[in-house]
Amino acid sequence: MKLEQATIKDIARELNVSSSTVSRALKDYPGISEETKIKVKEMAKKLNYRPNAIALSLRKSRSFTIGVIVPEVVHFFFSTVISGIEEVANSRGYTVILTQTNEKLSREKTSVETMLSNQIDGFLVSYSKETTDFDHFTHLLEKGYPIVFFDRIPDIPSAIRVIVDDYSGAYQATKHLLSQGYKNVLHLAGPSNLKISQERTRGYLDALSEFGIKANPSWVVECTHGTQEEANRLTSNLLKTLNPCPDAIFANNDMAAVGALMACKAAGYSVPEDIGIVGFSNWQFCSMVEPSLSSVAQPGFRMGMTATQLLLDLIEKKKSVEEYQEPVVLSTELLIRKSSVRVHPN
Amino acid sequence: MKLEQATIKDIARELNVSSSTVSRALKDYPGISEETKIKVKEMAKKLNYRPNAIALSLRKSRSFTIGVIVPEVVHFFFSTVISGIEEVANSRGYTVILTQTNEKLSREKTSVETMLSNQIDGFLVSYSKETTDFDHFTHLLEKGYPIVFFDRIPDIPSAIRVIVDDYSGAYQATKHLLSQGYKNVLHLAGPSNLKISQERTRGYLDALSEFGIKANPSWVVECTHGTQEEANRLTSNLLKTLNPCPDAIFANNDMAAVGALMACKAAGYSVPEDIGIVGFSNWQFCSMVEPSLSSVAQPGFRMGMTATQLLLDLIEKKKSVEEYQEPVVLSTELLIRKSSVRVHPN
DNA sequence: TTGTAGGCGTTATCAG
DNA sequence: CTGATAACGCCTACAA
Numbered sequence: 096m097k098l099e100q101a102t103i104k105d106i107a108r109e110l111n112v113s114s115s116t117v118s119r120a121l122k123d124y125p126g127i128s129e130e131t132k133i134k135v136k137e138m139a140k141k142l143n144y145r146p147n148a149i150a151l152s153l154r155k156s157r158s159f160t161i162g163v164i165v166p167e168v169v170h171f172f173f174s175t176v177i178s179g180i181e182e183v184a185n186s187r188g189y190t191v192i193l194t195q196t197n198e199k200l201s202r203e204k205t206s207v208e209t210m211l212s213n214q215i216d217g218f219l220v221s222y223s224k225e226t227t228d229f230d231h232f233t234h235l236l237e238k239g240y241p242i243v244f245f246d247r248i249p250d251i252p253s254a255i256r257v258i259v260d261d262y263s264g265a266y267q268a269t270k271h272l273l274s275q276g277y278k279n280v281l282h283l284a285g286p287s288n289l290k291i292s293q294e295r296t297r298g299y300l301d302a303l304s305e306f307g308i309k310a311n312p313s314w315v316v317e318c319t320h321g322t323q324e325e326a327n328r329l330t331s332n333l334l335k336t337l338n339p340c341p342d343a344i345f346a347n348n349d350m351a352a353v354g355a356l357m358a359c360k361a362a363g364y365s366v367p368e369d370i371g372i373v374g375f376s377n378w379q380f381c382s383m384v385e386p387s388l389s390s391v392a393q394p395g396f397r398m399g400m401t402a403t404q405l406l407l408d409l410i411e412k413k414k415s416v417e418e419y420q421e422p423v424v425l426s427t428e429l430l431i432r433k434s435s436v437r438v439h440p441n
Numbered sequence: 442m443k444l445e446q447a448t449i450k451d452i453a454r455e456l457n458v459s460s461s462t463v464s465r466a467l468k469d470y471p472g473i474s475e476e477t478k479i480k481v482k483e484m485a486k487k488l489n490y491r492p493n494a495i496a497l498s499l500r501k502s503r504s505f506t507i508g509v510i511v512p513e514v515v516h517f518f519f520s521t522v523i524s525g526i527e528e529v530a531n532s533r534g535y536t537v538i539l540t541q542t543n544e545k546l547s548r549e550k551t552s553v554e555t556m557l558s559n560q561i562d563g564f565l566v567s568y569s570k571e572t573t574d575f576d577h578f579t580h581l582l583e584k585g586y587p588i589v590f591f592d593r594i595p596d597i598p599s600a601i602r603v604i605v606d607d608y609s610g611a612y613q614a615t616k617h618l619l620s621q622g623y624k625n626v627l628h629l630a631g632p633s634n635l636k637i638s639q640e641r642t643r644g645y646l647d648a649l650s651e652f653g654i655k656a657n658p659s660w661v662v663e664c665t666h667g668t669q670e671e672a673n674r675l676t677s678n679l680l681k682t683l684n685p686c687p688d689a690i691f692a693n694n695d696m697a698a699v700g701a702l703m704a705c706k707a708a709g710y711s712v713p714e715d716i717g718i719v720g721f722s723n724w725q726f727c728s729m730v731e732p733s734l735s736s737v738a739q740p741g742f743r744m745g746m747t748a749t750q751l752l753l754d755l756i757e758k759k760k761s762v763e764e765y766q767e768p769v770v771l772s773t774e775l776l777i778r779k780s781s782v783r784v785h786p787n
Numbered sequence: 788t789t790g791t792a793g794g795c796g797t798t799a800t801c802a803g
Numbered sequence: 804c805t806g807a808t809a810a811c812g813c814c815t816a817c818a819a
Contacts, residue, residue, distance in 0.1 A: 800810105
């Protein structure tokens with residue numbers, strides 16, 4: 096029992112005109128009498144006519160659809176980005192197709208294929224943690240297919256990229272900890288194949304060196320999954336084994352920061368008195384935990400909007416790839432809460 | 442610079458056969474010689490042939506695409522549901538188009554239109570808080586168009602609906618509070634036009650009456666937006682004005698529960714000693730707040746999977762609407778944490 | 788075993 | 804100002 100949609104032909108038949116006339120009348124083409132225009136539009140309304148986007152796509156080889164590939168929807172940051180994408184895409188008349196890879200390269204590849212099959216006009220991509228080889232994207236880029244990478248970006252100069260200022264965020268966070276008088280700052284890092292992780296680690300290291308502290312490689316600990324449990328486990332161990340014992344932790348993400356926070360508390364340390372903590376992303380729960388968690392806020396919504404604007408401008412040829420050789424960088428902001436501010440500094 | 446996609450015609454031309462032969466060979470139709478099949482498939486690979494889903498849709502009047510309409514992506518529960526939807530849709534070869542309404546009826550309506558234009562095969566809908574009139578859906582239902590409502594469901598018997606057991610969850614939560622010895626349980630309710638809110642309130646009321654407590658209408662307070670701030674403000678006031686002072690709060694959602702928690706602490710009450718609190722949804726932060734928040738867990742992922750399975754079965758005519766006169770109900774689970782368990786019961 | 792023709796809904800092109 | 808025709812890529816009766 097399919098919804099019998101009225102077509103242009105139906106309108107034409109009812110009115111005894113040709114379908115070309117109807118098509119033109121509906122689009123207010125010049126050279127159509129006012130009279131027929133009105134007749135046609137009325138009939139269209141009467142029959143509840145709705146243009147068939149599929150037929151249009153086929154005809155124009157343009158689908159007015161963009162494909163979004165993210166690692167996980169259930170991730171505060173990404174869901175915020177998606178919100179921004181939706182916003183811009185809708186307002187400019189585009190439809191959004193979404194897939195999540197669940198951090199799997201294989202799913203990323205099939206997603207790309209499906210979307211290409213669906214003739215999407217362009218991609219918005221944040222790749223999976225497993226992705227180290229970008230052939231499935233470079234092939235497309237070479238042919239001039241519009242792709243905008245956001246947050247997790249590849250090292251391909253010809254790719255358009257939107258990121259937040261991870262380096263500066265990490266730098267500010269670490270500097271803030273050091274300024275508070277913390278001396279031994281541990282870094283719970285992200286997967287080292289992601290540029291964002293590298294940048295955050297770089298910011299951490301630079302802040303240390305600015306304070307004349309020699310970085311110790313064993314104080315940069317990779318939290319591969321970035322989950323609370325993992326960070327909890329790692330931190331518990333580190334608190335026992337590292338010498339001197341860390342008195343501050345800068346975590347690559349908030350989940351890890353909370354895990355570390357729990358571990359510190361469980362080990363009998365007080366936060367922020369004994370150990371200061373700063374996270375990254377400013378998830379909703381930052382203000383809810385005890386003590387509230389300082390964090391580097393990333394403008395997710397804005398990132399979604401920016402990336403989509405770029406992509407659509409590209410698709411509509413309002414901009415060209417050449418104009419974006421360098422990544423677009425959105426600023427981050429350190430939000431200082433209780434977890435990193437000593438009431439009685441040492 | 443569009444990606445020049447090879448078509449069936451291209452393969453046909455290269456091989457000096459007709460396009461129908463190619464079409465058949467690619468699909469392993471009976472009555473095609475092994476030899477041509479192999480030739481065709483090799484050429485297809487060589488030319489990097491990829492079927493054009495758009496053309497297929499037009500031809501078959503089926504798009505293998507489903508439309509998902511949710512109020513907000515940035516919402517732990519909904520993002521979990523989306524995850525479940527993705528999972529099933531992908532594995533059964535369907536693409537997902539997503540829009541969020543931002544709780545606006547107008548956007549809900551335009552979303553429906555756009556999706557219909559895109560010839561989607563069916564809808565998965567959780568409607569907005571503004572939606573009180575369902576004409577834009579009933580029109581479609583009457584024509585037999587496949588729609589599955591989830592979580593927020595309308596009172597339309599002919600609509601297929603998937604919900605969690607809100608009533609039972611709320612009932613269990615309230616009963617739990619009363620069993621802990623709390624006497625005066627306040628209910629921070631959700632918007633009264635949503636069935637889920639009504640059901641949760643009903644569960645609350647029934648638990649009260651089972652304990653021989655006469656419900657007081659002014660103890661059911663509507664939190665329209667369900668935000669932390671709103672709940673915080675409301676609770677602060679209520680703690681001052683209600684007589685007797687509440688010694689427990691059952692909140693319609695976790696954000697509100699946290700708001701209430703903050704208000705209680707700020708007013709000098711200790712949780713759970715003075716005031717017990719239970720939330721609803723089991724957001725990630727429940728285990729992170731201090732004290733950890735008891736909450737009713739909703740199986741979001743499972744809801745997404747179930748709803749999608751139903752929808753696809755419907756689309757593929759493996760099931761009929763008649764088989765689902767009653768809503769499908771997924772069970773909830775009360776997770777008891779610290780916020781509702783007195784160490785020293787009165 | 789393969790080819791031909793027609794059509795899904797729309798619009799661009801050319802004629803009238 | 805309007806109509807006929809072809810084409811987008813694919814599939815499927817029907818014919819050969």
